[in-house]
Amino acid sequence: MPSRLSEAFKTHPVHLHHRHLDITSLQELPDSYAWSQVDEYSAAAGGPGREDSFVSENVPVIDLHDPNVLQLIGRACKTWGVFQVINHGIPTSLLDKTESISRNLFSLPIQQKLKASRSPDGISGYGFARISSFFAKLMWSEGFTIAGSPLDHFRQLWPQDYANYCDVIEEYDKEMKRLAGRLMWLILGSLGITKRDVKWAGPKGKFKDACSALQLNYYPACPDPDRAMGLAAHTDSTLLTILYQNSTSGLQVLKDGNGWVTVPPIPGGLVVNIGDLLHMISNGSYTSVLHRAVVNRSKDRLSIACLYGPPSGVQISPLPKLVDPSHPPLYRPITWHEYLGTKAKHFNEALSSVRICSPVNGLVDVNDHNNNVKVGYS
Numbered sequence: 001m002p003s004r005l006s007e008a009f010k011t012h013p014v015h016l017h018h019r020h021l022d023i024t025s026l027q028e029l030p031d032s033y034a035w036s037q038v039d040e041y042s043a044a045a046g047g048p049g050r051e052d053s054f055v056s057e058n059v060p061v062i063d064l065h066d067p068n069v070l071q072l073i074g075r076a077c078k079t080w081g082v083f084q085v086i087n088h089g090i091p092t093s094l095l096d097k098t099e100s101i102s103r104n105l106f107s108l109p110i111q112q113k114l115k116a117s118r119s120p121d122g123i124s125g126y127g128f129a130r131i132s133s134f135f136a137k138l139m140w141s142e143g144f145t146i147a148g149s150p151l152d153h154f155r156q157l158w159p160q161d162y163a164n165y166c167d168v169i170e171e172y173d174k175e176m177k178r179l180a181g182r183l184m185w186l187i188l189g190s191l192g193i194t195k196r197d198v199k200w201a202g203p204k205g206k207f208k209d210a211c212s213a214l215q216l217n218y219y220p221a222c223p224d225p226d227r228a229m230g231l232a233a234h235t236d237s238t239l240l241t242i243l244y245q246n247s248t249s250g251l252q253v254l255k256d257g258n259g260w261v262t263v264p265p266i267p268g269g270l271v272v273n274i275g276d277l278l279h280m281i282s283n284g285s286y287t288s289v290l291h292r293a294v295v296n297r298s299k300d301r302l303s304i305a306c307l308y309g310p311p312s313g314v315q316i317s318p319l320p321k322l323v324d325p326s327h328p329p330l331y332r333p334i335t336w337h338e339y340l341g342t343k344a345k346h347f348n349e350a351l352s353s354v355r356i357c358s359p360v361n362g363l364v365d366v367n368d369h370n371n372n373v374k375v376g377y378s
């Protein structure tokens, strides 16, 4: 049974036939970056999706010290699939240091960055977003994925300073995994799930063998932001994702009836979003949220995502406690490893592709928005 996340794309290599352009210095948007359908989903109230002119609700901000934290998280997961957390215990100094390394990385000359390129069948390294292969147009961003030790790639990027940088990234990864484990129990607790109900969480429920990857995203300032796309609409294949964003806004989530809603950066805050695997284990009670990143004319933007999942070879399926004759299991068992391959093949239709049955009342599962997502437009 394959168990290493880094092996997940060996059987589903992603080939991107794009030449790398240094987009940071461009004064005009090249045609290869000009999207024609940027404002899909935003016509709901007639206004342009990027201006939030019709937004009546905000993504919840939850203080992890709040005595009602469980209920607040449950409500946020049910209605939004995303929330921000404050008082999360991650030191600001660690967030600052990691942001500074990421900035340093993206400001290296393109030839230097290409020395640490991600290979078509690999998971780690520098390159376009993996989902780029589904779109005719390019995204206005650069990415660097870290799964496992960053040592080999960092040695290529910074022959002198790599050791210190590795230490910071490893500390960031460790702290994020700890927070993710804590958030998992709050989210599962809000569904009535206890440590005894999740065997793969390990004997003490510490998710000791959980897998994770870090995704550094950089969005340079863009000469024509209304026609460009930073990162196209997608759901994450994770249990949950914890996102640090710098002070430039750009992250948007799709909310029924509200169109695209901006998740504003808040000082010291972290964004938490539900991924497809949590959608599956909750049997559709909690929704994996469709999100994207838009870009800015005057400011660049940086984000750091911790993509958190189960041990990559463990079979994930709707938790037995959430299944009964009137709530049959909606998804077939699948490992994270296998699901990443499915995502590489089917992109936003991956979740529907592992669905096994319709709800008993015959209605379409309102959470299964992925049925409506267009794949491969420009």
Ligand SMILES: C=C1C[C@]23C[C@@]1(O)CC[C@H]2[C@@]12CCC[C@@](C)(C(=O)O1)[C@H]2[C@@H]3C(=O)O
Pocket (backbone or CB within 6 Å): 123, 129, 130, 131, 132, 145, 213, 215, 234, 235, 236, 237, 238, 307, 340, 343
């Ligand atoms: C573990 C992973 C999730 C991810 C693919 C990856 O192997 C590492 C990068 C992740 C990311 C980040 C940007 C959006 C996304 C869809 C992508 O193309 O790469 C996600 C992938 C995912 O969640 O499926």
Ligand SMILES: O=C(O)CCC(=O)C(=O)O
Pocket (backbone or CB within 6 Å): 215, 217, 231, 236, 243, 245, 250, 251, 252, 291, 292, 293, 302, 303, 305
């Ligand atoms: O940059 C952002 O705000 C979004 C990044 C993201 O969605 C991801 O890395 O999966």
Ligand SMILES: [Fe+2]
Pocket (backbone or CB within 6 Å): 234, 235, 236, 241, 291
């Ligand atoms: Fe994402």
